[in-house]
Amino acid sequence: MLPTLLVxxxxxxRVIPHPPNFAPAGATAVFAGRTMKPWSAIILVAxxxxxxxxxxxxxxxxxxxxxxTPFVYxxxxxxAFLGRALRSKKAGTIAAAALxxxxxxxLSNFGVWVAAGIYPHTTVGLLACYLAALPxxxxxxxGDVLFSVALSALYxxxxxxxxxxxxxxxxxxxxxxxx
Numbered sequence: 001m002l003p004t005l006l007v008x009x010x011x012x013x014r015v016i017p018h019p020p021n022f023a024p025a026g027a028t029a030v031f032a033g034r035t036m037k038p039w040s041a042i043i044l045v046a047x048x049x050x051x052x053x054x055x056x057x058x059x060x061x062x063x064x065x066x067x068x069t070p071f072v073y074x075x076x077x078x079x080a081f082l083g084r085a086l087r088s089k090k091a092g093t094i095a096a097a098a099l100x101x102x103x104x105x106x107l108s109n110f111g112v113w114v115a116a117g118i119y120p121h122t123t124v125g126l127l128a129c130y131l132a133a134l135p136x137x138x139x140x141x142x143g144d145v146l147f148s149v150a151l152s153a154l155y156x157x158x159x160x161x162x163x164x165x166x167x168x169x170x171x172x173x174x175x176x177x178x179x
Contacts, residue, residue, distance in 0.1 A: 006151055007032055007048050013147075014052045015059065021139035025049070026104055027147030029076040030096045033083025035155060035171045041080045049073060071111020075104035079144075092177050097148035101141040109133045149179060 007028050014023045028048055032041035049072075057064040079100030086092035086099075109129055112118065119125035156176065162168040 004044060006155060007044055011048050011052045011055075015055045019139055021136045022143040024143065024147040024151070025052070025076065026079050026100055026140065026144035027097060027151055029079035030083035030093070030100050030144065030148045031151040031155070033080035033085075033096070034087040034093070034152065034176060037170065038081070038084055040170075041084065042077055045076050045080050046073060049076060067115030068108070068111040071115070072104075072108045074111075075100075075107040078103045078107060083148075087171070087176055090177050091179055093148050093152045093179050094145055097144040098141065101137070101144040104144075105133065105137050105140060152176065152179070 011028075014025050014028075029041075029045045032044050032048075035041075036044065053062070053064055053069075056062045079096070082096040082100045082103070083093075086096040089095065110126075112133070113121070113126050113129040119129045156173050159169045159173045163172060
């Protein structure tokens, strides 16, 4: 229950105005992977992304779904798996967030190259796609790392109080390394 509430907070933070790519979306996936069972994390991440996308489509006129969307969601699922794999490792939060940001960048921009029809399907076109996306990577990396650390610290603080009730805290705090 606690992970779900914190992910809901991140959906709200994703929808309100923020600097380009500095949003808790990737951190939400890392956090869900760290604090939930794998398939529960994937379902929650997909639902959170869909709700956020629906709100952004309504508020800002973005398409709810396009040919690139599966690549974007795939990048978030990768981040959830990394969160799970590194949850008990020292510096696992930061490593999962940083590696997840790189994986998301690679996968989502590959999707832009494959499906958006903006770049030619050549090596030069792929490189141009990645180069054009580089200015946005800093915000993604910074947002993923900072929001991941904040979510992990907040979870650890709240979970200690709620831990006796396993409905609220599915992963005991002793199984998580904070940073």
